[in-house]
Amino acid sequence: MSVTGNVSFTYGQGLAGLLGKKGTSSDITLYNTKLGDSVLTFIEATGFPEKIQPLISAINISDQALVRIDSLDGNLAETIMALDHMGMEKGFLIYGKDVREDQVAPLIEDTVIQGYEVLEEQPMVLKEKLAGLVPDPAGDPVVQVDHSFQVKGVGTVALGVVKSGTVKKYDVLDAVPGDVKVPVKSIQVHDTDVPEAVAGVRVGLALKDAKPDDIPRGTILTTGNELRLIKEGQADASLSKYAGKALEADDIIMVNSMLNYTPARIASGSLDPGKTGKIVFELEKEVPTISGNLCLMDPGQKPPRILGHLKI
Known part of the structure; x- marks a missing residue:
């Protein structure tokens, strides 16, 4: 019988270290543990908030999220936006000792995080909860x-x-x-x-x-054919209500899919913050996708750097 497992994006200083042993570390740091026959991996975006890419990469890799909210700040806001626009629907919330649920509620309203289960910070309970997700092994490798x-x-x-x-x-x-x-x-x-x-x-x-x-x-x-390579096309676009400005023809932004990043030009169409609509895009290079969901971002230093997403 094959070993099962999953990967969890973790947000909260030191949280991943409570759950696993430190392994590979770069702009993302991975921690690992074993619970019965399940191998659990936890990822911290150690290069964030200096750069937005480590946050996106950590979520790219993960199957679910574990978010501990210790303060209401810009880092949390960008993390919420990233999880929402990248469609991370499975997750858990921990409220820090100085944060109340009613303070957080307006920040996560109408996002995927609103549906996350609330847990106490008890390492064994957390690991047992996280181990409950067993990804479907069907399909090509x-x-x-x-x-x-x-x-x-x-x-x-x-x-x-x-x-x-x-x-x-x-x-x-x-x-x-x-x-x-x-x-x-x-x-x-x-x-x-x-x-x-x-x-x-x-x-x-x-x-x-x-x-x-x-x-x-x-x-x-x-070995399979489930993967698509995307370079251009029409997409359903969603622009965050927190985006600094509208998305317009000839704008250059950054696109992410499956740990791949490339500049993108909006060939036609426009979109106001908080709205959805059709746009035509052109990428500088091909990126792979299975889900057809591409995250849009501004690679600059000034938040908000998560702009929205495209659905191909």
Whole structure:
């Protein structure tokens, strides 16, 4: 029987460290633990709020969210906007000792966070609740790579999360974007060699015929046809009511999908803050998507940097 697991985005200083052992760390930091047969991964956006991309990347990787609200500030506001526009419907809320539920209610009204279950900060209870989510293993294998590097005596190793299906030892996977085929030499889950890994599990894949530069962050490893590459088209757009200005033709913004970021031009159409409508967009490079949901952002330093989303 395959090991199950899931990945949780965590917001709240030190929260992930209460739940797991620190692992890979860059602009995002991952913590891991095992509860019975379930391997749980927790992600902190350590490069946020200096940059908005780590927040988006951490949510990209995750299956659910655990948000502890200790103060009502701009960082919380951007986190709420990101979770909402990225459609993170599964999640849990913890209220810090100096924050009341009635203070938070107006901030999360009409967002996905409004539906999050409220919990107390008890580490074992939190882990048991988070372990309750078991992603559906159906479909073709899709692994979203967040780190890759060379290991002496092993070769190229890719770290990532199985987003759908089951990845198996000796599978030959397509690396997308790109045209590289990579055989899987071995699979590790929680520092243990396994023959396969299912959706929701964080893995280390030892790969053949590939260099780390061939599979940077944002690479999708798959054997199937569920993945789409998007470069241009028409989309249903939603612009946040907190966006600083309307979205208009010839505006240049940043788009995210599955750990891929690229500039985008609004080819036609316009949208006022708080509104939805049709726009035509052009991306500087192709980005992969399964859900068809693209997050819109302003990569500058001044909040709000989450602008809205496109639905292809």
